[in-house]
Amino acid sequence: MHIYMVYIKLASEIFTDGPMIYKIYLKTEHSDENIEFWLACEAYKKITSQRKRISVARKLFTSYIQPDAPNEINIDSPARKAIIRNMQEPTESCFDEAQRIIYMHMERDSYPRFLESKFYQKLKHSLQTKSNN
16 A cells, blocks of 8 residues: 555544654654655645745755755655756756655655554554444
């Protein structure tokens, strides 16, 4: 199951803040910057003002992309270099490759651990018990 599908399931069937549950789990793994970056990219894509896009792109860059950023994400050098080149005139897609890489990290690594975690299992059990009552 894809991460996004779990977001939809958690958000629509269980909670109004479903992605936050996964984020809490990622915080325990010290990798919550991944979901924060992914969600920030989703919001970034919706920006229509070029002025605001430039401002937000700079914030994303300094928070997640630049070397030694406070919330530096794990992306490869070509993706990082492409973003650096695109920072002169950021487009709505300038973070797409980095977002794709982060999504793959979550999908292949932290998300399967989340589904197997005691955290998720207890939550699932609690919700099943609630729905049976």
